[in-house]
Amino acid sequence: MTIDVLKANDLTETLQRQVSDLYRQLNADNKQRPLNEILAPSNNVLVIICKIENTIVATALLSTYKVISGYRGMVDDVVVDAAHRGKGIGRKLMERLLNEAKNMDLDEILLFTGHHRKPAKALYESLGFELRNSGLYNLKIH
Amino acid sequence: MTIDVLKANDLTETLQRQVSDLYRQLNADNKQRPLNEILAPSNNVLVIICKIENTIVATALLSTYKVISGYRGMVDDVVVDAAHRGKGIGRKLMERLLNEAKNMDLDEILLFTGHHRKPAKALYESLGFELRNSGLYNLKIH
Numbered sequence: 001m002t003i004d005v006l007k008a009n010d011l012t013e014t015l016q017r018q019v020s021d022l023y024r025q026l027n028a029d030n031k032q033r034p035l036n037e038i039l040a041p042s043n044n045v046l047v048i049i050c051k052i053e054n055t056i057v058a059t060a061l062l063s064t065y066k067v068i069s070g071y072r073g074m075v076d077d078v079v080v081d082a083a084h085r086g087k088g089i090g091r092k093l094m095e096r097l098l099n100e101a102k103n104m105d106l107d108e109i110l111l112f113t114g115h116h117r118k119p120a121k122a123l124y125e126s127l128g129f130e131l132r133n134s135g136l137y138n139l140k141i142h
Numbered sequence: 143m144t145i146d147v148l149k150a151n152d153l154t155e156t157l158q159r160q161v162s163d164l165y166r167q168l169n170a171d172n173k174q175r176p177l178n179e180i181l182a183p184s185n186n187v188l189v190i191i192c193k194i195e196n197t198i199v200a201t202a203l204l205s206t207y208k209v210i211s212g213y214r215g216m217v218d219d220v221v222v223d224a225a226h227r228g229k230g231i232g233r234k235l236m237e238r239l240l241n242e243a244k245n246m247d248l249d250e251i252l253l254f255t256g257h258h259r260k261p262a263k264a265l266y267e268s269l270g271f272e273l274r275n276s277g278l279y280n281l282k283i284h
Binding site: 071 | 276
């Protein structure tokens with residue numbers, strides 16, 4: 001098992017297909033943004049992947065931006081292949097993501113997760129994340 | 143009253159000082175990131191400001207990034223000068239922000255706000271934002 005930060009140069013059709021198939025487990029209906037857009041230099045997003053025997057079995061993304069209140073990282077698209085859960089892969093991905101965030105000198109990392117997702121919440125809390133007394137609101141444009 | 147998107151070329155010491163003073167109303171203790179970092183071309187953040195008689199009385203920031211699940215905008219640092227509340231400035235700022243988001247072809251806008259902040263929640267809901275069944279977690283690095 002290897003955990004790496006995906007670079008634009010690493011991108012192949014096979015890799016894109018593996019990520020698409022994996023992400024479909026999380027949400028079969030949602031439109032996906034392709035990795036070449038995500039890895040464009042103008043988009044400040046780290047893509048962390050876990051590979052087992054040359055197949056991508058998990059992803060976690062960290063988007064970074066500076067606002068007045070700090071240099072923030074937002075975690076999205078944390079997915080572990082259903083066939084590989086319970087092996088600590090989510091924790092390893094998140095530990096790598098936190099190391100990258102520290103090296104980038106971020107002030108704070110944010111994430112949101114459904115109130116019903118107990119294993120995810122337990123993982124994030126064990127890594128030091130704290131539930132804030134805030135509600136998350138969204139507005140779909142498309 | 144004017145509502146504008148602040149550009150790096152517009153930045154002056156006076157303007158930075160006005161924004162710092164304004165933001166201190168929201169949070170007197172927090173360290174602030176300076177506007178020149180926020181307006182750097184590599185940082186994909188729109189700074190929307192409201193001016194009355196050449197003084198900045200309100201800000202709202204929109205950070206944009208692409209992840210697998212979509213092209214997202216995150217709203218931060220929405221502040222209206224205490225002396226100018228109740229005049230609909232927050233709504234005008236947010237309407238401008240939503241227009242910019244539509245022009246950029248974002249899929250979705252996110253924001254979070256304290257459960258106790260009733261006027262802010264009423265404003266966001268009236269603009270079409272919906273409370274999601276998710277918890278917001280954070281991890282401070284600094």
